[in-house]
Amino acid sequence: MKKRYLISPGPTPVPEEVLLEMAKPIMHHRTTQFSSIFAECAEGLKKLFKTSQPVITLASSGTGAMESAITNIFKPGDTVLVVNGGKFGERWGKIAQSYGLKVEWINVEWGQAVAVDAVEEALKKNRGISAVLTQGSETSTTVAHPVKEIAALTAGADTLTIVDGITSVGVVDMPMDQWGIDVLVTGSQKALMLPPGLAMISLSEKAWAKSQSCDIPHFYFDLAKERDNLAKDTTAYTPAVSLMIGLRQVLRMLFEEGLDNVYKRHDTLARAVRSGTAAMGLKPLAPLSPANSATGVYTPESVDGAKLVKDLRENYGVTFAGGQDHLKGKIVRIAHLGYFDSFDVIVALSALDMALAGQGHTMQMGRGVAAAQEILSERY
Numbered sequence: 001m002k003k004r005y006l007i008s009p010g011p012t013p014v015p016e017e018v019l020l021e022m023a024k025p026i027m028h029h030r031t032t033q034f035s036s037i038f039a040e041c042a043e044g045l046k047k048l049f050k051t052s053q054p055v056i057t058l059a060s061s062g063t064g065a066m067e068s069a070i071t072n073i074f075k076p077g078d079t080v081l082v083v084n085g086g087k088f089g090e091r092w093g094k095i096a097q098s099y100g101l102k103v104e105w106i107n108v109e110w111g112q113a114v115a116v117d118a119v120e121e122a123l124k125k126n127r128g129i130s131a132v133l134t135q136g137s138e139t140s141t142t143v144a145h146p147v148k149e150i151a152a153l154t155a156g157a158d159t160l161t162i163v164d165g166i167t168s169v170g171v172v173d174m175p176m177d178q179w180g181i182d183v184l185v186t187g188s189q190k191a192l193m194l195p196p197g198l199a200m201i202s203l204s205e206k207a208w209a210k211s212q213s214c215d216i217p218h219f220y221f222d223l224a225k226e227r228d229n230l231a232k233d234t235t236a237y238t239p240a241v242s243l244m245i246g247l248r249q250v251l252r253m254l255f256e257e258g259l260d261n262v263y264k265r266h267d268t269l270a271r272a273v274r275s276g277t278a279a280m281g282l283k284p285l286a287p288l289s290p291a292n293s294a295t296g297v298y299t300p301e302s303v304d305g306a307k308l309v310k311d312l313r314e315n316y317g318v319t320f321a322g323g324q325d326h327l328k329g330k331i332v333r334i335a336h337l338g339y340f341d342s343f344d345v346i347v348a349l350s351a352l353d354m355a356l357a358g359q360g361h362t363m364q365m366g367r368g369v370a371a372a373q374e375i376l377s378e379r380y
């Protein structure tokens, strides 16, 4: 027998209360019964996004909402500024390019956050930029980008700030309206503690206004159509009924804990993992602007990172994420977002410690766990 632990930054574990809700018999979506669930989700998502605008839920993975942000707002030939500091930044640019937008890249070294000055300069140099596209947290490098500062640069101008908050919403406070974020996107399988399959998106008034001149064909991801249906507590097409029922439960759990406590929990877990991995002598991938969603660390020179991740999954039953592209085999990423608490962090650090020792990396075991315990004690 082997007990399995999921310590990857998506999909993340789903709480039992949510699994049980989703296991109930399927209901029809054109009913008052489903509409009331849908309405509760819509209200809850507005509270989570901290916006007065509708939050639209799509049946797709997170990338679907990213794509819909492009296809519902822009015209071919529009120029967007893309913060590219990892796989997901690159994805924004690729989506934009595939619909004929011109992309100006701000290339950021992997493991670093974009400099606000660099965004400001690029916006000054090219007055024709329609939008800045960024991640809140670049999951591939475990970096947090300065969203508040970027949004402040475009507030009051014609330019939009479009944020992929897929590993930020529900992890850190990212008040959409207060910060002047024009488009905020998230997905179900990260901080929202659900299986993959839902994506959420909200547009500011400024973004809705720009969407009026949109000239990119779209059919399934038609945000104005979904907004109009949402106003009637329904959807244009069949919603992911069971996932929506799960989402209602998740939102209830988040509000019961209190959003501030949710953010505090993520912050404590993140600090515990940073401190624990540092005590183990592991170099952080994102030392200066680490995300609270996941922590990437370099594996020791003598250790093959890809083999380590495989060993952890197959022999210890613990699934971590490795690195992508040039970081493949060089890092491990430890998630701490969503349905994570203190002892998930202990499991992660302890397993990592044992697997490293198993690969011949000698050090005194338990140092990482001890350092993490110091910080986790804050919670009790």
Ligand SMILES: *Cc1c(COP(=O)(O)O)cnc(C)c1O
Pocket: 010, 061, 062, 063, 064, 088, 135, 137, 138, 139, 164, 165, 166, 167, 187, 190, 196
């Ligand atoms: C996971 C993730 C995505 C992609 O989501 P999918 O659900 O796989 O489409 C996009 N951006 C970030 C930052 C993510 O972490």
